[in-house]
Amino acid sequence: LKTFINNGETGYLVPWRCPEPFVQRRExxxxxxxxxxxxxRAARAKALxxxxxHAADRMLGFYSSLLRDTLESAAGD
Known part of the structure; x- marks a missing residue:
């Protein structure tokens, strides 16, 4: 959950099996x-x-960078 929740910004992380902190945050x-x-709003932005x-854009950027580096390396040989 720490990957998805920024404590205090997009939600709260509370200790497992400790109801008191959960109740405090809920209240x-x-x-x-x-x-x-x-x-x-912050949680929605994080989810988007x-x-x-977003994952496809990151993957495309990765492969574009890899291709560019490969072409530049081949041109330098």
Missing amino acids: MLLANPLLREAMG QMGWG
């Missing part, structure tokens, strides 16, 4: 609609970064 979010909305379109 904080219920009491603060502005925080809840901001965290929701992890989507297929």
Whole structure:
């Protein structure tokens, strides 16, 4: 989960099997609609970064860079 959640920005990470920190964070979010909305927006933006379109763009960039480096190396020989 640490890969997907930035603690305090896109959500909260709480210790496993420790209900008190979970309840505290839940109460904080219920009491603060502005925080809840901001965290929701940040989580959505993070999720969009992890989507297929973003992954495809990163993969395309990787292969383009690899091809460019290979061509430059071959031209230098």
